[in-house]
Amino acid sequence: MIAVLSVEVRKLNRSLALLLAVAAPMLIAVFAFAMLLRSGKASEWDMWFGSGIGIWAYFMLPMSVTALTALVAHMEHGPRSWDHLRALPVPRWTLYASKAVCVIGLVGLMGLAVLVLTVGAVVLGGLIKPQVAATGALDLAAHARTLALMTAAATLMIAVQFWTAMRFASFVPGLVLGIGGTFFAVVATAAKQGVFMPWQIPVNILAQEAWRAQTALMLGGGLGLVVLAAVVVHLARREVG
Secondary structure, eight states: OHHHHHHHHHHHHTSSHHHHHHHHHHHHHHHHHHHHHHOSSOOBHHHHHHHHHHHIIIIIHHHHHHHHHHHHHHHHHTTTOHHHHHTSSSOHHHHHHHHHHHHHHHHHHHHHHHHHHHHHHHHHHHHHSGGGOOBSOOOHHHHHHHHHHHHHHTHHHHHHHHHHHHHOSSSHHHHHHHHHHHHHHHHTTTOGGGGGSTTTGGGGGGOSSHHHHHHHIIIIIIIHHHHHHHHHHHHHHSOOO
16 A cells, blocks of 8 residues: 555656645635735734635635546546556555545645645735734644644545546546535535535534534544545446446
């Protein structure tokens, strides 16, 4: 498994996945920077972090998962290399499990990048316009914990998108599913049923009601791991042409 995982990491280094992993958090940081320069008064750090994490949870996270799973799958679908990979003397499930681990790992790193780049953007904006520099305590640990829980809660969404991307040679089904899921998650943010929707589950980590956050973590993380394991087993047993 370790050897297969190291190969997948090297593949990612030669793909557009790393560019996406930097670009999505950077867009959030650029937005924070622009908003700070437009602001007429200073705001606390918690406000800037809350805004950045909110954008990540509502929109950038589900869209990034959609794009990442499509990219990871296309690395094999494009050159039609599945027959070669599945003929290697390694358990088939490790081929899919390593790809899933890479996607989850990149999503986690992107969450961390949101935190780091937001700090950089707000600090830079404060240097350019000192009167609106961020105030209050800089509690990085608390916000890092929130982003880590959000990544865990996104496991179910990752499993669904991962299966779709791997199952179909065309990237269209995965993109349609991801865009549709993100759309309904955004327009139905306040719906109680949203806590059961994979693309909206991570957002509920930010909910004020404790039951929503707990349910999101249990469904998105706990059930997500079970579904992801089932996805890996199903893909490993399926014959591809």
